[in-house]
Amino acid sequence: MTASPAAASATFWDKVAEKYAARPVADEEVYQRKLEITQEHFTPESMVLEFGCGTGSTAIAHAPFVKHILATDISGEMINIARGKAEAANIQNITFEQTRLDDLSQAAGSFDAVLGLNILHLLPNWEAAIAKSFDLLKPGGVFVTSTGCLGGSFSFFRLIIPIMQLVGKAPFIAYLSQDEVRDAMRRAGFSIEKDWAPGKGGSIFLVAKKPI
């Protein structure tokens, strides 16, 4: 029997979790700037959701600036590593949960900020993930995303990725262009407050606001 796409995705990310945890941040300066920009939208009362939190580094960095973070991931291995890191750092205000964004049952309007970092392009239903994030935010809340955009131009990766996927060495990837991501945010009802495409990799960092 073939595994469902969600189970296959969890298996892939479980397998790579240890290596992912050990990998250094690609560009420390850009990463730090993204943290700062995000933190400009936090208050000590902020209730935050991060989906696809991976090994928890970003949630742990943000934890001192907010009231609570619900940090979720489809991969149990990623969540185990994240829990261990938060415990080691004595962080008390993050709840880690192994779940898909689609399966979150929190009421609409539960969060002041939703973070989806390096994940939208990994979801077959990425546009539904934007809509769900909109729904989960309070009016005036922000959706902070960083999204790989391999669409719109020819790249070496588009040749190599299908081969890697065939042998289970790459996850599902949606070949998005930056404009597709921006347009989808606006269609969902967001206004784009910050639009930054750092570096040459084609990824786009957006802070999108749900109207009040």
Ligand SMILES: C[S@@+](CC[C@H](N)C(=O)[O-])C[C@H]1O[C@@H](n2cnc3c(N)ncnc32)[C@H](O)[C@@H]1O
């Ligand atoms: C490229 S990693 C990014 C991790 C982290 N956000 C970061 O920026 O380092 C993508 C993460 O998304 C998770 N993921 C993939 N599909 C998911 C889904 N449907 N729901 C929740 N998490 C998912 C993977 O397990 C993985 O940890």
